[in-house]
Amino acid sequence: MSVPPADTSKGENHKGKALEATERIEAPVGGPGRGPMGGGMVGQKAMTFGPSAKRLAARMRPDRSRALAVVGLGVVSVVLMSTGPRILGHATDLVFRGFIGRQVPVGTPQSELPDAVRGQGVVPGQGVDFTAVGNVLLLVLAVYAAASLLGWLQGYLLNGVVQNTVYRMRADVEEKINRLPLGYFDRSPRGELLSRVTNDIDNVSQTLQQTMSQLLTSLMTVIAVLGMMFWISPLLALVALVSVPVSLLVTRAIMKRSQGQFVAQWRRTGKLNALVEESFSGHALVKVFGRQGEVERTFAEENDELYRVSFGAQFVSGLIMPAMMFIGNVNYVVIAVVGALRVSSGSLSLGDVQAFVQYTRQFTQPLTTVASMMNLLQSGVASAERVFELLDAPEEPADPAALTTPALRRGEVAFEAVSFRYDEDRPLIDDLSLVARPGQTVAIVGPTGAGKTTLVNLVMRFYDVDAGRITIDGVDITAMPRSALRGQIGMVLQDTWLFEGTIHDNIAYGRPDASHEDVLEAARATFVERFVHSLPDGYDTVIDEEGSNLSAGERQLVTIARAFLTDPALLILDEATSSVDTRTELLVQHAMAALRTDRTSFVIAHRLSTIRDADLILVMEDGAIVEQGTHDELLERPGAYARLYQSQFAAVAT
Structure with missing residues (x-):
């Protein structure tokens, strides 16, 4: 195939709907808008x-060996970090014993020491052992140094796991797009689809990058610290544990309120992108x-709605952090009081x-870190959804493995009792x-x-027929792979598609292995x-993304050259001259005449002057062929053909 998929509209009644879309700013539920100010409705229902x-x-399973290494490094790092305060507490005891022991006369029996220091290892008359403290x-x-080093290594490996996961997700999305039927793109606003492919995947990447390491470390820290707390004092540990169910209940209540708003936020972002695009x-x-x-009013309305749901999502989820801090501070005060009483009693x-x-x-x-990460995690999961x-x-049904790839050189196309409908x-x-x-x-x-x-969309198998069949050279097109079928069909559309690159590269797009001489010949x-020789760099002139440095006719000639280079067995020309001036149209027609030589061609045209020399003219109304014949025979x-011709060329009576 010489260019990307054909006009994705469902028949010509879907073409040029940009203005019509402005008449219906509020699209009906379930249907995408079309044209400027269009866009799909924002769904509110989300996966759990x-x-x-x-x-x-x-999706991280392919990197499970690295993930296990991350967990192992995290466990060791957290254990080391958790033992630090316990060891540091021993230093405090050494200083405390020395300070008390220096103030107690030598020879004082342990029974005469205060309850708070009795049995704590205080030696009367002995000061602080700074060597031991050191x-x-x-x-x-x-x-702490070992824990930090292991934590850095853990973060390095985890970064690789996250980036590999997002890399595979982007690759899966790209492959999925190539497997989707054309109808999916008909129903989906372009900006909404671009938002999923770019904004949502980027948000997933940022979320995983920012939250995975902290969540993993935080959860393991909670387990390790809890073990150390029970080792020191089961009573104080139970007091500390009271805050856990309270924190979970508060977090769950807030998350329940904010999750739907995060989903709405990213759906609104997609709709706004569709509107802008x-x-x-x-x-x-x-x-x-x-x-x-x-347009500005509609944009303002959508922008205000996005602001509303974004503010709501961030505000509600932002309540988690201060709530957790409050619970933590209350817990800290209770533990300080109970701990002081235990010290005074010598326990x-x-x-x-x-x-x-x-x-x-x-x-x-x-726990506070996990809570603060939940808004990011909810946002990322909403994008992942x-x-x-x-x-x-x-997906588009896959081609059976047993399909053959016949060479289509005669180019006889037959429609046999074909029926089709989009809806x-x-x-x-x-x-x-x-x-x-x-x-x-x-x-x-x-x-x-x-x-x-629709006829050419069916020939290209952008859609499959509901009944009947289409054959090329006697072979049912469903009996050959789509790629093989499309690879032997050339297409030139009304809307020229050129990518950012040189004119040479654009011509060679449909046949990348073509030599330079083949491109020049086409x-x-x-x-x-x-016109190429009038350009500063000739065939190496770079065309910008919109092809604005070429005229409409020049862009059309480049697309015709692209189709010519592929040497297709079957040629489809869809309104290829409707957007050029009369002088350029003559050049385009000469170019198309050269392209049509010795191959079967389907030409869709509104300008009847462009198809006078056609071997067969089909006149269609309401999906049926109402007339067929040559130009002279139909006149x-x-x-219907005569009426169309007269409407274009008959002089207006005055």
Whole structure:
């Protein structure tokens, strides 16, 4: 195939709907808008958080060896970090014993010491052993350094896991898009689809990057710290644990309120992107009809709605952090009071209480961190849901493995009792039969919505027929792979598609292995040579993204040269001259005549002057062929073709 998919509209009645879309700013539920100010409705129903998060986590399975290493490093790092306060508490005990022991006379029996220090290892008359304290501090420094090094290594490996996961997700989305049927793109606003592919995947990447390491470390820290707390004092540990169910209940209540708003936020973002993309694409049309004000008002409404749901999502989820801090501070005060009472009674040493207070902070801090990460996690999972919706969309049926790839060189096309409709309740083509002989030029004319473009969409298998069959050289097109079928068909559309690159690369797009001489020959045959030499870099001139540095006719000639280079067995020309001036149209027609030589061609045209020399003209109305014949034959009888011809060329009576 020489260019990307053909006109994606469902018949000509879907073409040029940009202005019509401005008349219906509020699209009906379930249907996408079309043209500037169009866009799909924002769905509010979301998948549940748990299954979506599990599915996102399951995408990391290919890196499970790295993930296990991350968990192992995290466990060791957290254990080391958790033992630090306990070891540091021993240093505090050494200082405390020395300070008390220096103030107690030598020889004082242990029974005469105060309850708070009795049995704590105080030696009367002995001061602080700074050597022992120094050794403990060096041990703490080594423990913390090792924990930090392992934590850095853990983060390095986890970053690789996250980036590989997002890389595979982008690749899966790209492959999925290539497997989706054309109908999916007909129903989906372009900006909404782009938002899923770009914004949502980027948000998933940022969410995983920012939350995975902290969540993993925080959860393991909670477990390790809790173990140390029970080791020091089961009573204080139970007091600290009271905050956990309270925190979970508060977090769950807030998450329940914010999850739907995060989903709405990203759906609204997709709709706003669709609106902006369509408004910019039809910018000239909007200006011509003076609808800038309406576009601005619609944008303001959508922007306000996005602001509302975004503010609500961020505000509600933002309540988690202060709520957790409040619960943690209350818990800290209770533990400090109970711990002081235990020290005064001699049940705990001062170092144990100091270590426990540190553990309390280490215990509440991960919970607070997890809570603060939940808004990011909810946002990322909401974006992941939208990506999963795309990945779960019904695909174009796969070609059976046993299909053959016949060489199509004669180019005889036959429609045998073909019926087709885009919507089940709206018939379009019923029981249509026709035969295009090898080498014939078959022109298809008719009013808008008659089904002209639908015919070529069916030949290309952008859609499959509902009944009947289509054969090329006697082979049912469903009996050959789609890629093989399309690879032997050339297509030139009304809307020229050029990518950012050189003119040479654009011509060679349909046949990348073509030599430079082959490209030049195609350019000469299709009159591209006439204007290329006037360009500063000739065939190496870079065309911008919109092809604005070439005229409409020059862009059309480049697309014709692209089709010519592929040497297709079957050629489809869909309104290829409707957007060029009369002088350029002559060049384009000469180029198309060279392209049609010795191959079967279907030409869709509104300008009847362009198809006078066609071997067969089909006149379509309401999905049926109402007349067929040559130009002269059709003019001889007063039918639909004659009426079309007279409407274009008959002089107006004055």
